[in-house]
Amino acid sequence: MTEQNYAILPPGVESQAFHNAVQQFRQLLGNENVLVKQEQLVPYMKIMMSVDEAGHAASAVLTATNVEQVQGVVRICNEHKIPVWTVSTGHNFGYGTAAPHHRGQIILDLKKMNKIIEIDPDLCTALVEPGVTYQQLADHIKEKGYKLWVDPPAPSAIVGPVGNTLDRGIGYTPYAEHFMFQCGMEVVLANGKVLRTGMGGVRDSNTWQVFKWGYGPYLDGIFTQSNFGIVTKMGLWLMPQPDVFRPFAVKFRKDEDIKDLVEMFRPLSINGIIPNGVVFAGTLYEASVTVRRSDYTTEKGATSKDVIQRIRDEHNIGAWTAYGALYGTHEQVEVNWRIVIDSIKKLGKGEIITEDHAGNDPAFKYRADLMRGNMTLTEFGLYNWRGGGGSMWFAPLSQAKGSETVKQVELATRILNKHGLDYVGEFILTQRALHHVIDVLFDRTDTEEMSRAHDCFAELLGEFEKNGYGVYRVNTAFMDRVANSFGPVQREVNKTLKRALDPNNILAPGKSGIDLDI
Amino acid sequence: MHVTRRSFIKGIALGGFAGVLMARPGRALARAAAGVQSRPVLALVSGAVERSAFLQGIAETVPGEFLRVQRTDHGMGFVRDFNQLLRSGQPTRIIGLVDDASAALIVELARASGARVPWLGYHAASSGHSRHRLLSTESTRGCAMRLGRQLSACGAGFSLSEQRPHHAETSFELAARPHNGAAGDSDRWAAALGFILAAPDAELSAWMPPSVGTRPPLAGNFVSFAIET
Numbered sequence: 001m002t003e004q005n006y007a008i009l010p011p012g013v014e015s016q017a018f019h020n021a022v023q024q025f026r027q028l029l030g031n032e033n034v035l036v037k038q039e040q041l042v043p044y045m046k047i048m049m050s051v052d053e054a055g056h057a058a059s060a061v062l063t064a065t066n067v068e069q070v071q072g073v074v075r076i077c078n079e080h081k082i083p084v085w086t087v088s089t090g091h092n093f094g095y096g097t098a099a100p101h102h103r104g105q106i107i108l109d110l111k112k113m114n115k116i117i118e119i120d121p122d123l124c125t126a127l128v129e130p131g132v133t134y135q136q137l138a139d140h141i142k143e144k145g146y147k148l149w150v151d152p153p154a155p156s157a158i159v160g161p162v163g164n165t166l167d168r169g170i171g172y173t174p175y176a177e178h179f180m181f182q183c184g185m186e187v188v189l190a191n192g193k194v195l196r197t198g199m200g201g202v203r204d205s206n207t208w209q210v211f212k213w214g215y216g217p218y219l220d221g222i223f224t225q226s227n228f229g230i231v232t233k234m235g236l237w238l239m240p241q242p243d244v245f246r247p248f249a250v251k252f253r254k255d256e257d258i259k260d261l262v263e264m265f266r267p268l269s270i271n272g273i274i275p276n277g278v279v280f281a282g283t284l285y286e287a288s289v290t291v292r293r294s295d296y297t298t299e300k301g302a303t304s305k306d307v308i309q310r311i312r313d314e315h316n317i318g319a320w321t322a323y324g325a326l327y328g329t330h331e332q333v334e335v336n337w338r339i340v341i342d343s344i345k346k347l348g349k350g351e352i353i354t355e356d357h358a359g360n361d362p363a364f365k366y367r368a369d370l371m372r373g374n375m376t377l378t379e380f381g382l383y384n385w386r387g388g389g390g391s392m393w394f395a396p397l398s399q400a401k402g403s404e405t406v407k408q409v410e411l412a413t414r415i416l417n418k419h420g421l422d423y424v425g426e427f428i429l430t431q432r433a434l435h436h437v438i439d440v441l442f443d444r445t446d447t448e449e450m451s452r453a454h455d456c457f458a459e460l461l462g463e464f465e466k467n468g469y470g471v472y473r474v475n476t477a478f479m480d481r482v483a484n485s486f487g488p489v490q491r492e493v494n495k496t497l498k499r500a501l502d503p504n505n506i507l508a509p510g511k512s513g514i515d516l517d518i
Numbered sequence: 519m520h521v522t523r524r525s526f527i528k529g530i531a532l533g534g535f536a537g538v539l540m541a542r543p544g545r546a547l548a549r550a551a552a553g554v555q556s557r558p559v560l561a562l563v564s565g566a567v568e569r570s571a572f573l574q575g576i577a578e579t580v581p582g583e584f585l586r587v588q589r590t591d592h593g594m595g596f597v598r599d600f601n602q603l604l605r606s607g608q609p610t611r612i613i614g615l616v617d618d619a620s621a622a623l624i625v626e627l628a629r630a631s632g633a634r635v636p637w638l639g640y641h642a643a644s645s646g647h648s649r650h651r652l653l654s655t656e657s658t659r660g661c662a663m664r665l666g667r668q669l670s671a672c673g674a675g676f677s678l679s680e681q682r683p684h685h686a687e688t689s690f691e692l693a694a695r696p697h698n699g700a701a702g703d704s705d706r707w708a709a710a711l712g713f714i715l716a717a718p719d720a721e722l723s724a725w726m727p728p729s730v731g732t733r734p735p736l737a738g739n740f741v742s743f744a745i746e747t
């Protein structure tokens with residue numbers, strides 16, 4: 001392929017115009033930061049969704065190293081009406097990974113903007129660029145000797161706080177709700193101007209990373225899960241290292257126990273006794289750390305209840321395993337531990353497992369790591385449960401009420417099983433809400449299974465919507481569909497904002513269903 | 519096991535394979551005839567792949583002294599060391615056939631380091647049948663077709679689809695039912711794949727993957743890749 005003969009063009013852009021744009025990008029960024037060769041673009045195509053890669057193939061990838069370059073990219077994109085899909089570390093597994101929303105969009109990969117600009121060990125704040133990974137941040141903190149923790153999501157080491165927070169991701173320490181612990185952003189707008197949110201607009205301000213709200217309308221939210229700007233810096237709060245960290249698990253034997261365990265844990269979470277993102281992991285989610293489906297059956301379709309029971313029995317896995325942790329001074333933790341133990345005793349079921357009891361159990365180990373903000377990649381075992389590279393997170397929100405979780409688990413299991421797939425799910429409790437996170441795993445080498453997975457995902461969305469449930473985040477293939485769940489007025493407001501902030505529709509059209517062309 | 523340069527096993531030392539693979543003087547001729555150039559190759563394998571015909575296929579075209587084989591996993595140690603290798607600045611050709619979890623990390627780390635990925639394949643194999651979903655590029659052009667021909671010749675049932683998302687040519691699909699009694703050869707796809715990934719430009723028409731022998735055929739899901747740093 002000669003460069004003038006681009007196989008994929010941005011929608012509505014002629015080959016010559018694209019070529020001119022590529023030349024301008026080269027001048028701005030240098031040749032090595034403008035990728036158009038096929039073998040440079042393929043690594044951006046591990047989409048894992050139930051659709052063909054071709055629909056999400058980028059026409060080019062750009063890497064920028066500073067804010068001025070990002071402004072330059074936006075200028076050239078505006079000039080040629082080229083849509084640009086931005087990623088920070090780009091490992092958005094189960095949501096489309098690094099691939100753009102639709103074919104032909106160029107990707108702006110900010111992995112090279114990876115400076116930790118500032119960490120204040122007294123105020124426990126950080127200001128970072130988009131390419132910074134959790135591993136990098138943790139290493140830096142260790143090197144400096146600061147007594148601070150980070151709060152990574154499960155793919156920890158390789159992903160980063162900016163991308164994760166902008167997609168409103170979640171972790172497992174007391175700082176689990178990442179957007180809650182974000183403070184101040186720098187954003188390159190579609191018109192090329194640079195906005196600093198919150199206190200960042202005040203000249204010489206030193207409160208940008210300590211006070212979220214600033215003055216006037218609070219803007220940070222509109223730059224998350226959206227396409228109104230390109231975030232080039234983000235502030236976040238770091239957790240001071242507690243004197244004592246005590247992780248624990250509670251194993252429950254029956255499917256229906258989810259009801260009681262949610263009722264038991266909710267007040268402990270709302271009252272701050274258990275301050276972290278508490279997990280209730282279903283059997284197969286838990287099993288995927290050590291077990292593959294093929295160890296038990298190679299039959300197509302959903303895994304039978306008998307097989308699931310055998311897995312529970314042979315690997316001593318609960319129907320539900322709750323993971324929580326206590327943090328604080330020795331005295332605080334002792335008092336709270338007593339409260340937790342008493343609550344479980346009062347419930348009359350649930351086997352408590354402490355770090356000592358757990359020994360080398362890899363599932364306990366990685367959960368404890370996550371609740372402590374350590375790096376671990378153990379959860380990638382999910383991809384070996386069924387195999388075949390298909391993974392889409394179905395992630396409805398639930399009230400933190402036992403009856404609601406039962407209803408959601410039953411509904412999801414019925415739909416997944418009907419399509420020959422498994423319920424591989426967990427809940428993450430943050431006081432009043434539960435993120436119900438289900439990994440819809442399927443084999444992409446099997447076109448029939450892939451098409452079942454697609455129908456299954458659509459049905460999950462549809463049936464949950466009928467019951468008043470919405471998802472908190474979704475993969476690029478279903479973004480438009482999910483935007484409908486949130487009603488026409490929200491769509492219209494988003495479109496109005498898009499029109500005002502990005503009239504040429506160049507920033508990530510399609511993100512969260514926001515696109516001036518539809 | 520970690521991927522430090524020092525820990526690379528010289529030749530193929532995994533699973534006592536060395537003898538089988540290296541005592542093949544006749545193969546040098548085959549290599550020469552096929553026009554295969556010898557350049558260092560790092561092969562990544564996981565689980566049962568290290569005992570499969572995949573490595574045998576690679577050894578048909580890469581002399582032992584140019585081949586390093588390394589087991590993968592999805593632990594922090596592997597990721598750290600693999601990252602170091604990717605960023606070491608030394609040009610390396612990495613090919614592999616691994617489990618889905620390892621592959622997700624390997625491909626993403628490759629991208630993050632700026633490496634090129636000319637081939638990405640998803641494979642599912644069970645006794646007598648295999649499925650292959652392939653993404654190829656200019657430099658691996660024709661490889662999917664060659665794999666398809668080898669699969670046809672082996673007689674096991676298969677389906678194969680190739681996508682070339684960045685090319686004007688449309689994707690192609692091939693499928694065949696197993697010939698009578700061909701189930702025993704169902705591991706040959708792995709041998710052919712090893713050969714093709716190790717030498718994407720080699721002339722393969724006359725080459726026939728070696729018979730698998732008594733080893734249990736590779737079953738399950740796997741991901742293959744070629745990565746160039």
Ligand SMILES: Cc1cc2nc3c(=O)[nH]c(=O)nc-3n(C[C@H](O)[C@H](O)[C@H](O)COP(=O)(O)OP(=O)(O)OC[C@H]3O[C@@H](n4cnc5c(N)ncnc54)[C@H](O)[C@@H]3O)c2cc1C
Nearest residue numbers: 088089090091092093153154159160163164169170230231
């Ligand atoms: C086994 C496994 C477990 C997982 N567990 C979790 C979990 O516990 N919690 C969780 O939240 N996720 C989880 N994930 C999903 C996902 O991998 C993480 O959320 C990950 O952090 C997202 O990738 P990233 O950080 O590289 O962000 P990116 O991919 O860089 O960004 C995510 C999205 O944000 C937007 N964006 C990124 N950068 C910018 C920018 N600079 N300006 C504007 N918009 C931008 C883009 O739309 C992009 O697609 C898991 C995945 C796997 C495979």
